[in-house]
Amino acid sequence: MIFTYSRCNLDRRQRTLQRFFEILPGATSWGILLGFILLSLWEPLVAAALIIAFDLYWILRLFYMNIFLALSYARLSWERKTDWLKRIDDTRDIDRSLRRPQAASSGNKLPEIISEVINRRELAELKNSGQTVPSYDDIYQLVIMPVVRESRDIVEPGIKSLSEGAFPSRRILVVLAVEERSSPEIRDAAQRLAAEYRGRFLEFLVTLHPDGIAGEARVKGANATFAAKVAVGFFTEKNIPFENVIVSCFDADTIVNPDYFNCLTYSYIVTPNRTQASYQPIPVYHNNIWEAPAFARVLDIGSSFFQLIEATNPEQLVTFSSHSMSFQALVDVGYWPVDMISDDSAIFWKSYIHYDGRYRVIPLATTLSMDITQAKTWRKTLVNVYKQKRRWAWGVENFPILMRAFLGSPTIPLRQKLRHSFKLFEGHISWATWPFLLTFIGWLPTLFAGREFSHTVLYYTGPRITTTIFSLASIGLLNCIILSLLLLPKNPAKNTFWTKMGQALEWLSVPFIMIFLSGMPALDAQTRLALAKRLEFWVTEKERKKAADK
């Protein structure tokens, strides 16, 4: 479908639709919150009953999500030992690989059996698709790292991880996409990095994205698009087909795990219609996790958990943060949106619409590590985290564009349209409303109780039921605490019993985080969108202690 994935240059009808769908999420969230408050005042009995129904829905959903969090974590840990290169080798002769005796016969354990079963299923699917299988040796990686004000301390570990991974770095093109408005120090550091590391890669380019290109906003997508266009010239010149290039757009602080590109390449090879897919690893925030304040640590572990849960639902998975995709698809869809902040999810929706719904996200059983937002002071970190989460929540800007595209698309199946639009809408609404409903508004019917309501059975049973539900929720919280302790890297300072207890107790800050660093930023973003007060791209401040400081 030909669709301009942008809110700009619309005709009158489209502009009206765009505004309507921009207002809808914010209006719905405010409607729910204010509706509950007013209902608590006017009809506390109805409000209390609705709150109980909601609390019950929430606890069941929490359990449901916890199951998949545990499953997803299990899959991630099972695949840690996977020899991806061997798996890639198996794709050279699929028939022979499928005929090979199964792991059970060789006395393997359950995780290995499951891993192999998944592998066989993927090979069988590839075989059944009848599509050609690209050779591992023909696959190239393009890594674009947009830089605005990230210093060498932030960028270099990521570059180093690219060169030291299991994938041959001689087939990796690194593009450090620097903004023209960046300081001379940043630009010089980029050039010095390129000079230092060029010899290890296929090529190491530094692009300078000019400011003020017509139609562009000051967003990351514009910079990345500029870099991708430079890479087009490079690959064309080298006669490397775009379908053999996997492009990864990484945040400047991204450190890949050594197996990342092999895992990615395996997934790319075994995925039928591989160019019509994005590849999503699990983002973890381990780079500076022990330097960040507890609230920021808990919040970002929560983000990783959310991504782990989402990974179990590939049918509705949407790209987030650092991820990879086919370079062919990127060129076909016209690169990243150059006027949107949420380029990570927008590129998925843009591709989804371009390919009439025949585009998907393949979850990768591997991780990418990034920095937790951090500043020099605790208070500034709090403000920065708030701004970062608001930027993430600004992903709601995709909703109006997507809805316009869906309304105008006769080719995307209606069921898919309904599922995707409902999930996107419901996700943002629950993000902005649940924290308030759970921690504050849910108690209002009891607090505002007039004489009439305080003389009903519900006045007494309501808080009792809510308290029971919240007690049950602690089981979910316990699951999160256990998994977080398993997922976290070792604390270089000390890792005593008391340190671990301290880490577990950090989760008690969840109610505070829910309100101030999750619900409020989301409501803020939706309100701004509804009022047409657009967000400027704000580069997250990253601080890492230098080795000497540690």
Added chain:
Amino acid sequence: MQKNLLEKIAGKLTLPGIRRASFYFFLILYFILCPLVLFYAFGFIIRPHEQKLVQTGLVSINTYPSGASIYLGPSRYIQRSPAILSELLPGRYNLRVFLNRYRPWSQSFYVSAGKAVLFDKVLLLPKILMPRTASTQAFVNIIPLEGTPSCILVKGHTFKDDYLFDGSEINTEPLASKIFLYADARLQDLMTIQDNPQAVLTLILQKEIKYLLLLPAKDSLADISAIVIRPPERFFLDPNDTSTIYSLHKGQIDMIKPQTGAIYPEYVENIRGFGAKDRKLYILSQEGVLLRMNQDKTATEIILSDAPLSASIFDPKGIYEIRPLMPGTFVFLGNEGQLMTNHLPHRICDRGCRGISFDDQRDRLLFWTKNKIGTVEFLNDNPDNDPFSNGSVVQYIFEAGRDIKQCLWVYEGSHILFRDADKIFLAELVPQGPPHIEFLVQVKNNTNIFYSEETGTLYYLDAKKEGLEALDIVSGNAPAALPQAESTENQEGT
């Protein structure tokens, strides 16, 4: 063999498949659980014998002191007060509460489906009341200072015999020590108002009238005689404005600012009624028009201008004290003891009302005459904005008084303490049925009582010793918070 089975199972299972199955499982679970939980929340239970769904009610009981045994009908509950007894089938019950060394308490009540009956402020009185001596000195009388946590203890007939008492200690210096010139004066009258922490004292010194302003919280007593330029028939105070006093003289109001010494003579003229609250003046004109205006006489609003209605409410003669109780509710207290309100039926007491006290937590007015004690509950049942069309419920809780002199709200408005002649009674207002009335003590004839809500202690002059006695009615900490509801299954045998 086992591993092959595992392999087969793993081969069949796909993550989207597990996810879909789990989704439907939780969806079905929600649709089953949600109605069940909501039914439970509204008090529905299944009667095992009849296999029938019935809606139950509950009773909440909170006693002071806590820890009392609870009997409902013939069943004794394991749980002690405070307690919530839930899953009670609709019907009449008899609730009894026992605590060692305290008088038993019982109440018959009706439980309706889905409703809660609250006995949330049950005061258990000791079987033997044990007053303690607060002072061995003999006093003539007690003058409570309404709106303050203090009273004046009168020891003799002159001002030098009057002491301030704040519920914890008696000032060793008499009030007159602050203005020693008036030591031989006689306390003639005292003007206080609920919620206003000051009192205006009228003294007579050698046939000359003197006026003092007493602020017990600041231990201050100031002579304001110089700024009371005309002998007032009475004073008016604004409960929320300690900087202003209004004095009435022949239908005219003088406004006095004691702190600055400013006087505004004849500030309001030709009135039949006057009141002040929140620096707003309420004026009933000679024509029967009720007005409200700011203290600086701006923003005048007419509240009542219906002459026939005004004539039916107010008597043609006399001056009314207007007491605004809450937004949209006023009472009018005539100098012959008429008690009127803007709520229907307007006339509560034609004459003989001896006093009123408003409970702002439960929005109820307490009033009393020589023989009766009543409460007024103000309704907000009129959709129009006409403040004279809302209704009210007048309920007499005691009608056999000999000579009721004082009435006080006690224990956050759940009880009424009253003095009938020289006997003190405590009346507990219960949700259903007549109040429980308990005799407490006999006091010295023609003397007042003083109750400190802060400490929960009653002070009175002993009938024989004439010393100051203290009786703890609600002392110590407040009763414990209510626990979770307990079902009727949680009970012992009889």
